[in-house]
Amino acid sequence: MTSTAAPAAPSTPGRAPAPRLGVIDIGSNTVHLLVMDARYGVRPVPHAERKIAVRLMRYLDDDGAVVAEGRRALLAAVDDVMALARESAVEELLPMATSALRDAANGTEVLAAISERVGREVLVLSGEDEARLTFLAARRWHGWAAGRLLVLDIGGGSLEIACGVDEEPDLAASVPLGAGRTTRELLPHDPPSPQEVEALRVHARTLLAPVVDRLAAVPAPDHVVATSKTFRSLARLAGMQVEAVGPDDRWRLRLAQLADWVPRLARIPAEGRTALPGVTPDRTYQIVGGAVVAEETMRALGVDEVEICPWALREGAVLQRLDRM
Secondary structure (H helix, E strand, O other): OEEEEOOOOOOOOOOOOOOEEEEEEEOOOEEEEEEEEOOOOOOOEEEEEEEEEOOHHHHEOOOOOEOHHHHHHHHHHHHHHHHHHHHOOOOEEEEEEOHHHHHOOOHHHHHHHHHHHHOOOOEEOOHHHHHHHHHHHHHHHHOHHHOOEEEEEEOOOOEEEEEEOOOOOOEEEEEOOOHHHHHHHHOOOOOOOHHHHHHHHHHHHHHHHHHHHHHOOOOOOOEEEEEOHHHHHHHHHHOEEEOOOOOOOEEEEEHHHHHHHHHHHHOOOHHHHOOOOOOOOOOOOOHHHHHHHHHHHHHHOOOOEEEEOOOOHHHHHHHHHHHHO
């Protein structure tokens, strides 16, 4: 579990304090609460954050249903982040679920239990919704000067791809190539065999082919960015830190750097990968799957380099809510 808190945002004379919004992202890997002080037209300021690793994919039975142990782990994580939401005096809560519960055979039942815990219905995002919200966050972060954006996001259950020149992408696609999903389905051994890695490559190319065709029909991007913990971990492992305005670390990742690391990463057992920069214990079992998907995606889309964007789905949800206020 990770938890951080930020000092209260400075107030502007004559302006009421910004509303405090909380986003609970119930994903394939984690239950993640982000609390922000946010007002329309003003940069959202993080107040507190808590992330609890659940790795829901490991709690699915052969029929794709969440088993009882997984349900208990998930609800315990929700209770934990709700305690921080109450402590942080969140005024409005935005709970949302993504690929794992969207696709689970008993997802409706589990979502009902979560909704009871949080006091409101959990919004189940489609894969395209995930892509659009992540694209919105990246657009606001990088600004109009970035031109046409291509945004890549590898989650636990799915890969999202979006491209466009405005705040609403021209193309938003979701592919079942998440790091957790591909590890569970195609990389059963630790470390995976070369044959398993190659099978994942072929699988990824097959699923990416329709998206590649769709992207061929829209103008080429001016700038390619990647979000998600998988890409951030890979950038810290194989990429390079670059100078940028502001206090946040900025990273870039080149396809050549990633391709050089993937076979080496695949030969290291999961418990040994945590000694590598950027690979955390909650991601070590699926980092190979994520790395192969990242490499094949960049290769299929003709992308030589990505810039890591600090904002992603949760920030996109806050920005969309502000726009609708």
